[in-house]
Amino acid sequence: MRDPYPVIEIWENPTPEQMTHSAETLVQQLTGPLWISIEGTDTSRCRVITTLLHGNEPSGLYALHEWICAGHKPAVTLHCFIGAVTAAQTAPLFSHRHLSDQRDLNRCFRPPFDGEQGGLAKRVLQRIESLHPECAIDIHNTSGAGPAFAVSIQLDQEHQRLAQHFTHRLVLTELLLGAFMEMTHATMPVITIECGGAHEQSAHQVAAQGLDSFARSEDPFQPTIPQALDIYRHPLRLEIAPGTSISYGREVNSGKDLTIISHIEQFNFGIVTPSQPLAWLPHSNLSILRAVDSRQQDRIKEVFHIKEQKLYVKRPIKLFMATSQAPIALSDCLFYFVLEEDHRIV
Numbered sequence: 001m002r003d004p005y006p007v008i009e010i011w012e013n014p015t016p017e018q019m020t021h022s023a024e025t026l027v028q029q030l031t032g033p034l035w036i037s038i039e040g041t042d043t044s045r046c047r048v049i050t051t052l053l054h055g056n057e058p059s060g061l062y063a064l065h066e067w068i069c070a071g072h073k074p075a076v077t078l079h080c081f082i083g084a085v086t087a088a089q090t091a092p093l094f095s096h097r098h099l100s101d102q103r104d105l106n107r108c109f110r111p112p113f114d115g116e117q118g119g120l121a122k123r124v125l126q127r128i129e130s131l132h133p134e135c136a137i138d139i140h141n142t143s144g145a146g147p148a149f150a151v152s153i154q155l156d157q158e159h160q161r162l163a164q165h166f167t168h169r170l171v172l173t174e175l176l177l178g179a180f181m182e183m184t185h186a187t188m189p190v191i192t193i194e195c196g197g198a199h200e201q202s203a204h205q206v207a208a209q210g211l212d213s214f215a216r217s218e219d220p221f222q223p224t225i226p227q228a229l230d231i232y233r234h235p236l237r238l239e240i241a242p243g244t245s246i247s248y249g250r251e252v253n254s255g256k257d258l259t260i261i262s263h264i265e266q267f268n269f270g271i272v273t274p275s276q277p278l279a280w281l282p283h284s285n286l287s288i289l290r291a292v293d294s295r296q297q298d299r300i301k302e303v304f305h306i307k308e309q310k311l312y313v314k315r316p317i318k319l320f321m322a323t324s325q326a327p328i329a330l331s332d333c334l335f336y337f338v339l340e341e342d343h344r345i346v
């Protein structure tokens, strides 16, 4: 089959001048996705960093730009991929996750590699496999505000140690969506880092400090600050049925099928108890929501119920990646959550 994606540029050891004075100007001058390779002290090994796979998630790019411009030398050679450049460039800058007429790049990392973004994902995977990196990290932001966490489909020591360069929270998921981190295997562990909200200074700091620790460490599986890990297992997605009318507010909007409490993002990684209303459903119609597990089973009635037109949990949950952006809540999900019994500290 014809590969629909053109050749991707590769920059070897770019100078600060080539990187321009800011991540914004760098992105604006690019013609498409970019690989940047930085030679390490040990050139016999390499690692991969991917970032901006979503065009509205710039923390990893900011960190990478700053790190390269500071003239640091990584412990081993780094190959860095900057992905959704065209979406990021589309005005206003860093506001589009992906272009509306194209697929979400970080849902394309598994066959069939359809369309332009599928072709790009396939090309990226081929290059990574040819490089034989010892590990890879994919740096993102969440669409809502909240603390940083890592996401992995494996829970062995290697994946835990990679996460610890950035954060003490690790979500272990079996929800396979075609994300790059699902390409993890024994000789190339891969994790995702969600640094926190795209507009939060704390998220940019998480990316900068984590990238520095990851790039400088002789052994990527020995982070400089090993910390106890909060592990969250078996996340579910709370999805909203297509065609549902939604709003956010502090009280019910009777003209909408669903009114979500306006401060939903404040619950990210906090406990939601059965006494906490999360939304209003004026028609008391629970079937507009789905709580989808890794087997695509809907467990909405097991976890949620409606009382006096308000949505409550039946037992404590921890939620994360809650968004107060209606388009994302509708097209992706309102939030992910784990049952409190599926949270433990190691």
Ligand SMILES: [Zn+2]
Pocket (backbone or CB within 6 Å): 053, 054, 057, 106, 140, 141
């Ligand atoms: Zn993302």
